[in-house]
Structures are given as structure tokens and as C-alpha cells.
Amino acid sequence: MKDRLLLILNPISGRLKGVANEEALCQALGSRYEVTVMHTAARGDGTRIAREHIASFDAVAGCGGDGTLNEVMEALRDLPPEARKPMLCIPAGTTNLLGDTLCLPHNVVAAAERLAAGVAHPFDLGRINEFCFGSVASFGAFTDSSYATPQKLKNRLGYGAYVLGGAKGLFRLQNYRMTVECNGETFTDDFVFGGVSNCVAVGGIIRFPDGTVQVGDGRYEVVLVRRLKSLAALARVMRAVRRRDYADCPEVFYTQADRIRLTADKALPWTIDGEYKGDIAQADIEILPAALQLVW
Numbered sequence: 153m154k155d156r157l158l159l160i161l162n163p164i165s166g167r168l169k170g171v172a173n174e175e176a177l178c179q180a181l182g183s184r185y186e187v188t189v190m191h192t193a194a195r196g197d198g199t200r201i202a203r204e205h206i207a208s209f210d211a212v213a214g215c216g217g218d219g220t221l222n223e224v225m226e227a228l229r230d231l232p233p234e235a236r237k238p239m240l241c242i243p244a245g246t247t248n249l250l251g252d253t254l255c256l257p258h259n260v261v262a263a264a265e266r267l268a269a270g271v272a273h274p275f276d277l278g279r280i281n282e283f284c285f286g287s288v289a290s291f292g293a294f295t296d297s298s299y300a301t302p303q304k305l306k307n308r309l310g311y312g313a314y315v316l317g318g319a320k321g322l323f324r325l326q327n328y329r330m331t332v333e334c335n336g337e338t339f340t341d342d343f344v345f346g347g348v349s350n351c352v353a354v355g356g357i358i359r360f361p362d363g364t365v366q367v368g369d370g371r372y373e374v375v376l377v378r379r380l381k382s383l384a385a386l387a388r389v390m391r392a393v394r395r396r397d398y399a400d401c402p403e404v405f406y407t408q409a410d411r412i413r414l415t416a417d418k419a420l421p422w423t424i425d426g427e428y429k430g431d432i433a434q435a436d437i438e439i440l441p442a443a444l445q446l447v448w
Contacts, residue, residue, distance in 0.1 A: 159181065177215065188209070416433050
């Protein structure tokens with residue numbers, strides 16, 4: 153007897169790949185699951201649908217961008233651990249950081265086929281104040297590109313829309329005075345960017361060496377870029393980003409941690425899994441080890 157799968161699909165993600173391939177998706181997943189599809193129509197629908205229906209299913213799948221997957225994760229996070237169901241993440245957004253981290257194909261049908269043959273693995277969930285995140289929580293330069301770029305432009309230009317939005321930010325970088333408490337160390341500095349990530353990249357630009365990111369090791373990657381005081385400083389950061397090696401770049405603070413507190417002198421906008429979540433002055437971030445079971 154097949155397991156019952158609730159497929160929560162965002163019909164406007166990415167290039168409309170999810171809804172265009174809905175029948176093929178169901179066929180690919182149908183080799184293992186009895187699939188029921190429900191569409192999101194507004195922000196927050198993924199959380200609402202999962203909360204209302206998850207008890208009737210053996211597993212849940214999200215098909216959309218990182219924001220859609222975040223909504224399903226939020227519903228699972230709020231359940232008692234014994235009531236949380238395994239989750240399949242089908243990447244159909246513009247950047248799909250989580251899908252890249254799990255080495256899933258960019259084609260949604262191929263990804264569904266891979267997931268239908270997958271097994272459940274422990275997955276660490278992040279929490280920033282009252283919000284959860286599975287990919288990235290970030291502030292500063294480039295991070296507003298995902299929510300500031302209209303969906304139609306994202307769909308037409310794909311990743312180029314993010315690059316265009318981020319490139320504009322180079323000419324109007326804002327500095328944030330912030331106190332950092334992490335791994336027993338406390339310091340204050342000015343930062344143009346910061347991110348806490350469980351994915352292969354943060355901010356869509358800063359990437360990590362192959363094999364560094366482990367989604368179930370109880371730690372997230374922490375990257376903070378200090379105020380760029382000269383063109384030489386910018387050149388050092390760009391060189392470090394190209395090499396994916398931040399050890400010899402004084403402008404970049406990089407570490408792994410299971411918790412961090414970032415306190416700014418005033419509230420600033422944060423992006424969580426690609427969506428703007430409001431202005432936050434003090435961000436208490438911690439990792440919830442093996443909070444979810446992700447199938448891949």
C-alpha cells in the first residue's frame with residue numbers, strides 16, 4: 153500500500169514550472185505515493201494548508217521556491233516532534249538554494265523522481281526570534297533582491313533578476329552597527345551584509361567550499377561582511393568569494409555555530425528564506441538539531 157502524500161504546490165513560483173508539470177509531477181511521485189495536490193494562492197497558504205491537512209497524510213511535499221518550502225517547514229515545526237511527517241522539497245523557484253544543497257535536479261519532474269526513490273534524513277532547522285528558516289536568514293547588501301524584484305520579472309529573467317537587483321546595491325551599501333555574540337566571542341563592528349545559512353550559498357553570492365555544508369550536523373554557516381572602506385577591501389572580498397576561502401580576508405567574519413545573537417543599534421530589514429520578514433533590532437538565532445526529516 154502506498155503512503156499518502158500531500159503535495160503543496162505554489163503555481164506562480166519560478167517559471168511556473170510547478171503548475172505546468174503538475175500531472176507529470178504526480179506521475180513521478182506516484183511510483184511511491186498516493187498524491188493529493190493543493191495549491192497556494194497567497195502568502196502563508198503553505199503553512200495553513202499543511203496545518204489543516206497534515207494529520208491525514210504520511211508525508212508532505214512542497215513545490216515552489218525557498219519561501220514556499222519555508223511555509224511548510226513552519227507548519228511542521230509547530231507540531232509535537234512525534235507528529236511531524238517526512239518532507240519532500242521539490243525546487244521550482246528562481247534560485248532554489250535548498251534544492252542545490254541537496255543536489256536535486258533543477259527540472260522539477262526529475263527532482264520528483266529522485267525524491268520518490270529517496271530516504272528520510274535528519275535536517276537542522278534554524279530559528280530567528282519567532283521565525284523558522286531552512287535555507288538562509290540574512291540582512292544587508294543583496295538580500296533585498298528576492299523580495300524587491302517583482303515576481304513577473306523573476307519569472308522572465310530567473311537568477312539574472314537577483315544579480316541585477318544585487319548589483320545596484322553595490323552603489324548604495326548601507327552599514328549597520330552591530331554587536332555579535334557567537335561561539336563565546338563578543339565584538340562590535342559595522343557590517344554591510346550578514347547571513348546565517350544551512351545551504352551552499354548565502355545572499356545568492358557568497359558560496360562555501362564543496363563538502364562544508366552538512367544539513368544535519370547541528371551547525372549553520374555564519375558570514376558577516378564588514379564595512380568596505382576602500383576599493384582594495386572590495387577587491388579582497390571579491391577574491392575571497394571567487395576562491396570560496398575567507399580565512400585571509402579581514403573584511404569577512406566566517407564561522408560555524410549552533411547559536412548567535414546579533415544586536416543592531418536600530419531595527420533593520422531581514423530576509424528569511426527569500427522573503428522579507430520585517431525589521432529586527434535583535435536577532436537571536438539558534439539551530440534546532442534534527443528538527444525535521446527531509447527526504448532526498
